[in-house]
Amino acid sequence: MSLGPEASITDETTTPTADAAEERDRGEKAIAGRSLKQIAWRRLKKDKVALAGGIVVIFLIVVAILAPVLTRLWGHPIDEYHVDQIDPTLSTPLGKLGGISRHFLLGVEPTSGRDIFGRILYGAQTSLTVAFLSAFVSTAIGTIFGLAAGFLGGWVDSVISRVMDFLLAFPQLLFAIALVSVLPDTILGLGDRWSRVLVLVGVIGFFGWPYIGRIVRGQTLSLREREFVEASRSLGARSPRILFRELLPNLAAPILVYTTLIIPTNILTEAALSFLGVGIPPPNPSWGGMLSDAVAFYSIDPMYMIIPGGMIFITVLAFNLFGDGLRDALDPKAR
Amino acid sequence: MSENLLEATGVEKHFPITKGLFKRQIGAVRAVDGIDLSIRTGETLGLVGESGSGKSTAGRLFTRILEPTAGTITFEGEDISHKSVTQMRPLRRDVQMIFQDPYSSLNPRHTVGAIISAPLQIQNIPTPNGVKKAVQDLLALVGLNPEHYNRYPHEFSGGQRQRIGIARALALRPKLIIADEPVSALDVSIQAQVVNLMEDLQREFNLTYLFIAHDLSVVRHISDRVAVMYLGKIVEVADRDDLYKNPRHPYTVALMSAVPVPDPVRRDRAQRERVLLTGDVPSPINPPSGCRFRTRCWKAQEICATEEPPLITRLDDPESHLTACHFPVVNDETVAGRRPAATPA
Ligand SMILES: Nc1ncnc2c1ncn2[C@@H]1O[C@H](COP(=O)(O)OP(=O)(O)OP(=O)(O)O)[C@@H](O)[C@H]1O
Ligand code: SF4
Ligand SMILES: [Mg+2]
Numbered sequence: 001m002s003l004g005p006e007a008s009i010t011d012e013t014t015t016p017t018a019d020a021a022e023e024r025d026r027g028e029k030a031i032a033g034r035s036l037k038q039i040a041w042r043r044l045k046k047d048k049v050a051l052a053g054g055i056v057v058i059f060l061i062v063v064a065i066l067a068p069v070l071t072r073l074w075g076h077p078i079d080e081y082h083v084d085q086i087d088p089t090l091s092t093p094l095g096k097l098g099g100i101s102r103h104f105l106l107g108v109e110p111t112s113g114r115d116i117f118g119r120i121l122y123g124a125q126t127s128l129t130v131a132f133l134s135a136f137v138s139t140a141i142g143t144i145f146g147l148a149a150g151f152l153g154g155w156v157d158s159v160i161s162r163v164m165d166f167l168l169a170f171p172q173l174l175f176a177i178a179l180v181s182v183l184p185d186t187i188l189g190l191g192d193r194w195s196r197v198l199v200l201v202g203v204i205g206f207f208g209w210p211y212i213g214r215i216v217r218g219q220t221l222s223l224r225e226r227e228f229v230e231a232s233r234s235l236g237a238r239s240p241r242i243l244f245r246e247l248l249p250n251l252a253a254p255i256l257v258y259t260t261l262i263i264p265t266n267i268l269t270e271a272a273l274s275f276l277g278v279g280i281p282p283p284n285p286s287w288g289g290m291l292s293d294a295v296a297f298y299s300i301d302p303m304y305m306i307i308p309g310g311m312i313f314i315t316v317l318a319f320n321l322f323g324d325g326l327r328d329a330l331d332p333k334a335r
Numbered sequence: 336m337s338e339n340l341l342e343a344t345g346v347e348k349h350f351p352i353t354k355g356l357f358k359r360q361i362g363a364v365r366a367v368d369g370i371d372l373s374i375r376t377g378e379t380l381g382l383v384g385e386s387g388s389g390k391s392t393a394g395r396l397f398t399r400i401l402e403p404t405a406g407t408i409t410f411e412g413e414d415i416s417h418k419s420v421t422q423m424r425p426l427r428r429d430v431q432m433i434f435q436d437p438y439s440s441l442n443p444r445h446t447v448g449a450i451i452s453a454p455l456q457i458q459n460i461p462t463p464n465g466v467k468k469a470v471q472d473l474l475a476l477v478g479l480n481p482e483h484y485n486r487y488p489h490e491f492s493g494g495q496r497q498r499i500g501i502a503r504a505l506a507l508r509p510k511l512i513i514a515d516e517p518v519s520a521l522d523v524s525i526q527a528q529v530v531n532l533m534e535d536l537q538r539e540f541n542l543t544y545l546f547i548a549h550d551l552s553v554v555r556h557i558s559d560r561v562a563v564m565y566l567g568k569i570v571e572v573a574d575r576d577d578l579y580k581n582p583r584h585p586y587t588v589a590l591m592s593a594v595p596v597p598d599p600v601r602r603d604r605a606q607r608e609r610v611l612l613t614g615d616v617p618s619p620i621n622p623p624s625g626c627r628f629r630t631r632c633w634k635a636q637e638i639c640a641t642e643e644p645p646l647i648t649r650l651d652d653p654e655s656h657l658t659a660c661h662f663p664v665v666n667d668e669t670v671a672g673r674r675p676a677a678t679p680a
Contacts, residue, residue, distance in 0.1 A: 036443065036444065036487065036489070154358070155358070158358075226440075227435070227439045227440035228439065228440055228441055228442040230395075230400060230434070231432065231434060231440055231500075232442075232453065233400055234398050234400055234427065234430075234431065235427055235453060235454045235457045235458070236423070236424040236425075236427035236457050237453075237457050238420075241457070249444035249445070250443065252444075
């Protein structure tokens, strides 16, 4: 504080526009503002690791969508047996590296001789569908309840917070196993594959929302105290305006980041459930299911285990790298 | 200059302290504990006090962002103490706020145009020449480049952001502006510019200000009257010159001597006159009995612990000068740490 009692403020020869930054701006031609979105994108483009993760993610999504086409071009139907590719005595694939050849790009399954390439592609379809949809479910529920808890506070917050604690402590895998065994194989007239996908999305999505909910609640609590919210109130803004115009735009970044980071977790959960036999029912392929099948053959046909395992690893890693990069790029502190 | 725009009588704000799942109340933060204060039309009233004395809470009560737990607040003669959010909405046009932190008071996701036009939108104010023109006029008014309306807050300096906050407060052409430490977060060189701007705008739009600050030097230039607050109470209020010449409350004297003086010749004298404000501010949860300043007051006597001093005119002060102290400081008094005025420099 140097506006001492003797320092007359009016003596200072300052024009109202003399702020340093203002002067600097004078010369600039570009008047349009750079939004935080543009800044984040610029930063993300410089982050090579995150960018690589993002490219792998996009590649996987394209592959999953085009699975039927790619399989027709370079593979074989997922439930077509190729016993001619199998050594009849050992029931392992003929040829090196699990039977990798020009016709079977990733080799064949032991015993049945089914094409691993096609099954991996369809497995990607299942994995990504389950992971994305359940992340979407988690985000939707988590955002609504997190916002309600943080914004309304009081007993609403107490109740929602307790429910989140409860769900986070709940043995999700056991519940899923129990649920799958009591539910019918087909629901809503979907085939057995998509029925199970729906159940998995429901279970994984439901148990995942507290992770998003906690983040949103915490962010809302801290944003609520920011002066711009008070400013909006003192202008006479109603609660919906404060929620959707003031708070939500500031929550978009953390929600996006944590949705991206929950996807790899969901992929692992789906793989675990399929591995335990409550995932996608055979003969429909899933990475976790393939891994489970491969356990019996790991010593004589290691490729059969390495391929789905590697796919899970690469996918999870790519999502995590991309998610971390996204978080850094959107971090308002590192401006 | 005489009519009261806003009047507070016995206003209290106690924040409950709750514990456990069922939010059982175990105490209260007595942030504002019975204040009487009036803001006259057209004046600037300075409100000064240390951190935690309840200045911001008082400001929020006057804008009715908070509801008082006791007492009445009237604005233009109308009791607004317990008006609902909906009832308050039309009144929001008349009372606006300027905030302390130029970083948290502007939504980082909105453009300056969106920020400044928000009041017009929320209050459904017609803009005959379009919203953009209205925003640009306001930007020009506070000395910013009108072409910057679609920039984001992070592209501006602290002083410029504070100007944006001022433009937002002005958008509704309010009568009263509560400025909560509007320059505390700014560089010293920029503080004066912002204060000057506020003065210019006051003249142009006949504004009334409640100017909150945590030290007396900041409000000296701009205020017509100054109120000093300590632990939720007003301890002294007087016309500006009167207060700086004849501070009566020991707390005011202490605050005044805590002011650094830029002039080196005067600094020498000021340093010798410094009254140390020792100790911390007691907790507003359990304020001291009687006079709240007694735990830090060098003049405290027995009566100070038992009897709360009323806020009244003391000694031969004019009617406008009120002090809440049993033993007000007289002009040539020897104060602890301050030598008698007669001692040659
Ligand atoms: N919402 C709240 N809930 C509980 N206590 C509060 C709340 N707001 C303020 N307080 C308490 O009330 C007291 C006065 O706070 P206030 O913010 O009004 O002080 P201040 O004079 O503005 O201080 P500063 O100079 O730090 O801004 C403080 O002890 C503070 O902790
Ligand atoms: S009333 Fe007593 S304790 Fe309080 S300020 Fe006056 S002299 Fe000090
Ligand atoms: Mg304050």
